[in-house]
């Protein structure tokens with residue numbers, strides 16, 4: 001369990017980015033949403049110790065982030081950054097994924113096992129010898145997830161994992177996230193894409209001006225006046241409501257509900 005208790009983050013002694021946030025994350029998919037500058041990245045960087053609390057506490061599976069290094073915490077909380085190509089530096093996909101486990105000082109056998117597993121998990125088997133830079137946007141995103149997965153973290157933070165991807169690639173990322181959840185991982189999904197929230201999240205946390213405005217189920221979240229927070233309501237929900245069907249999570253459920261009616 002990740003526990004955030006009354007967390008405050010103030011940059012340079014004056015810019016208050018996170019204001020008294022409480023939050024827990026277990027084996028679930030939590031969407032972290034809010035307009036630009038609302039504090040999402042700042043909050044997420046606390047979960048693996050990249051930032052330390054100005055006030056309050058973050059406890060990751062019993063470890064106080066102030067008392068543990070980022071390297072230590074990264075074994076438990078993996079962070080897949082936005083624009084993953086900035087993080088690649090090896091000449092092949094295989095070396096890129098093996099880098100993390102190597103750094104942990106694992107045996108060659110264990111490194112190979114983890115690398116293979118991570119590449120399989122993101123469906124990049126057969127790409128081992130390719131250059132990370134020569135991959136498509138969707139493949140780069142999957143490679144970035146594999147690199148973090150190879151560290152076997154229990155929790156994953158994914159920052160805008162589907163932004164800029166076409167539908168096919170976005171689908172594949174969604175499948176990976178669902179798999180990770182069913183394998184017992186906790187996932188924190190930072191996103192501006194409300195369709196993704198609707199389809200995937202168990203819970204939604206809304207930040208606004210650094211404060212937690214909402215923390216609850218997806219249905220409750222979409223009952224909020226989202227325009228007030230610069231967020232869009234998914235079109236599917238409007239269409240479904242107009243059709244008299246009400247709350248659905250994806251197009252398949254909408255079509256099923258339509259068919260049942262006829």
Ligand SMILES: Nc1ncnc2c1ncn2[C@@H]1O[C@H](COP(=O)(O)OP(=O)(O)OP(=O)(O)O)[C@@H](O)[C@H]1O
Nearest residue numbers: 011012015017034035036037038039040041042043
């Ligand atoms: N290193 C920094 N130094 C000073 N202020 C910062 C720093 N990083 C972020 N901020 C400020 O803290 C506030 C929260 O920023 P943060 O990046 O956490 O928001 P966000 O919700 O992730 O935004 P976005 O959706 O645009 O990525 C913003 O006002 C931002 O300008």
